[in-house]
Amino acid sequence: MAFQIINSIISWFLKKRKHQIELFLKYPNDVQNELLLKLLQTAKNTELGKKYEFSSIKNHADFAKNVPIHKYETFAPFIERCRKGEQNIFWPSDIKWFAKSSGTTNAKSKFIPVSDDALEYCHLKSGKDMLCWYINNNPKTQLFTGKGLRLGGSSEVYKDNGSYFGDLSAIIIENMPFWADFSSAPSQEVALMSDWETKMDAIIDETIDENITSLAGVPSWMLVLLNRVLERTGKKNILEVWPNLEVYFHGGVNFNPYREQYKKMIPNADFKYYEIYNASEGFFAIQDRNNSKELLLMLDYGIFYEFIPMTEYQGENSKTKTLEQVQIGVDYALIITTNGGLWRYLIGDTIRFTSLNPYRIKITGRTKHYINVFGEELNIENVEDALKLACEKTSATILDYTVAPIFMQGKEKGGHEWIIEFKTKPSSIGYFSEVLDTALKSINSDYEAKRYLNITLMAPKIHEAKKGLFYSWLKKKNKLGGQHKVPRLSNSREFIEELLAL
Template identity: 45%
Template sequence: MIQKITRSILTGYYRPVKKFVDDPLGTQQKTFKNLLEHGRNTLYGKENNFQSIRNSDHFTIRVPLISYEELRPWLDKIIINNQQNVLWDTPVKWFAMSSGTTEDKSKYIPVTKESLYNGNYRAGYHMLGIYAFHHPDTAFILGKTLVLGGSQQINRIGGNIYTGDISAILMKNLPIMAKRKRTPESVALLPDWEEKLQKLTDFAVKADIRAMVGVPSWILVLLKKIVEDTGRSIPELWPHLEVFFHGGVSFLPFQEQYELLIPSQKMRYWETYNASEGFFGVQFSSLSKDMLLLLDNDVYYEFIPIGEWDKENPYTVPLSGVETGKQYAMVITTSGGLWRYRIGDTVQFTSTDPYLFKVTGRTKQFINAFGEELIVDNADKAIDEACRATGAKVTEYTAAPVYFGEYSNGAHEWLIEFETPPSGDFVDFVHILDESLKRLNSDYEAKRSYNLSLGMPIVKVVEKNTFYEWMKFREKAGGQNKVPKLSNERKYVDSILDFINSKS
């Protein structure tokens, strides 16, 4: 009876999803009007004359696109000067510390009551509804959910203003009943990564874990530790484990390792797209990893076409103007007080009825030193193909350009950490990687022609745990922190090489 009731509740969460799927553009217009109403009398709204804006066309003309650097002075009014009604008309108590891969310093993203409840939590209900709609036999809610999030701390500069990873903020503000179903808050919010890993292991081995939530790379670290500490397999420890709701990085490079750790036909992996700035997408079907764009979660979307990314005043298209198969940089306006904010993620739509998409990378995470326009999506798929062909399993990787020398052409230098190295000749792995990139990216293929401007990839294998130790060294272990996959400059590759050399 309990199981039937819980299933009924979960599937009931699908009704609002169907509503905005049936009327996507109308839903976005309602969201736009609601956000604008909240912003009219804020300092930012007065600065940009929100009172005179009557429609979305006026909005795109009169309100500038904004980056974090341009947003920061407005945040300082809240954090340092303790002002309110700056970006949003309700108080801001929380700031999510963004662990973006392309910035060395943390970004502070405002979190309001509206963005927390109408945005993140509502999107969480959508996630549950979509999953239960496709799997009405689900029973994960009857057990515990293992959550590996970030840490919480108090920002003393801002007085009574709290900061932390968005995952920590979400857990801190969960209703009591939801907290009982998840990893204990006292463990999940521990700031010390090693201590958190151990206590999560101690908790998990005794619990009926039926679902997991987190970033694939860090959950994998935890699962390996649990297996190592107990000497037991994951299905043996948790026979009712059913689903892993994952996000933050592509799951593709980690999929084989999860399938080895959890060799169960009933195990499911459900993609999500949530960031410090909001919760934007959820996998829409068991048959594809493509995600549904969430349209009633206090987020108004615009999109910058690929040729406009680096322009000083790029134009944007609304949701109604996107086309399938094209690359876009996403722009968001949210109830957190972000107005036409360039989040830095790139997406590609695979359908416009409904609006399905996949995350393809970051506007600052690519290699285009020679006109090859290599994006993370290309790199992930090529690594996966090379692994499957050679029996290898990659833990982490990063790549950057090697520039022209007096006697050499340019190239891409890859640092790769293997869980299982390629069988046979390592040259085969490099050759398949290169051929896959050519097939996936015509610009890369053109630049590789006859080795005229771009030579063969230079692949260097690093020892196991190198990336983990490097992230710890940078104080970015755990939580939502991610290893940068691609960079158009060499600072990450050189930093890792320097770190390796310092240990030798």
């Protein structure tokens, strides 16, 4: 009875937020333009505010003229000074939290500033909104009669020069409201464990007899945990362990390669999947409808958005478009200005609008995650769609993969080299490769042109990875858990050579 009352109270509290969301749904461009001016006004007396004359900026045109686009590398010197104790450089309030992110393709650590404003009005607010959408769409939910299993990063929070750094998930756990901590599992002590292997066992020990009603985490790592739960219990599926499980909140990687595995593991046609789009730099979009593959762009988190059409992409020298200038079906690189003090920051993600009223998006990849060595312009979305078709036709399932170019040498033609770790192997790797190649040709006309009569590109070369190869590679690089993931596409052979050596 007590849990039912708690469920009703928390559900009522979260539903109230819906009325605030309706404001930016009705006036999206006004909300964004007002937000930009508010951010500029707030930071006008910071070092960057004075340097770029924030006080003189009246609109986006002035903003784009005065303030350059920044990649992490160009913004890093300001962040390093802040980490060493200097303040009022790019945001007026003291910043003591930094989300440590190694990125996907760079071993060098990034330290993303997380101001109190960003923490409260972006990261924590978004977690409540995620629940708000789910509860509004599923009024009979019993979510809070049990606990949510959260699977965050494997790093603790560390102190350095008076500031704190760690995985964003660790920072959020440190700052969660009491009711969220009460309704979550595992305990804070276990959630913040740094050793991934020990942490996995501890999570299972703490949650195996709990009433788990939801899951939250990156699909690849959650799959590892759920498989270990089945191994430990000897059960056939996860619902035999947690019968009241009703939703999985996921993000961080494309869910398509994992979808069928989750359906088999959680065999309930009414089970819900809710996607979120977040990063160390901010929380951007949430799936706002049941069974949708589109994400609603959240416009009142203290983040001002700009967009670079990928056909015009020139990195920091690009010209941007505002929200009211975007079009459906165009791939854009995302630029953000945040209440954490990031100004015109090139985050590295690419998105595509699927709706302009309201503004809904799909994540299409990364500005760096494509292969274009031979003019084939192969992006992550092409590859994911082709792999899905190949798996369907060959009854295969994939755990992980990476693709790299085979460079031309002398008279030898180029190609693409794949390493794929299968959960369920196809009966013939040759046939799988043929289906994959055909699918890529049908999806990407540039790839098809380069493959025509093997003029530029030879057929794909596929290696079947030994079990646990990618896990071992990530472990060797101390990148187990959290947001760490295998680089999918690369224009160099750095990663594939390391994997081949293993």
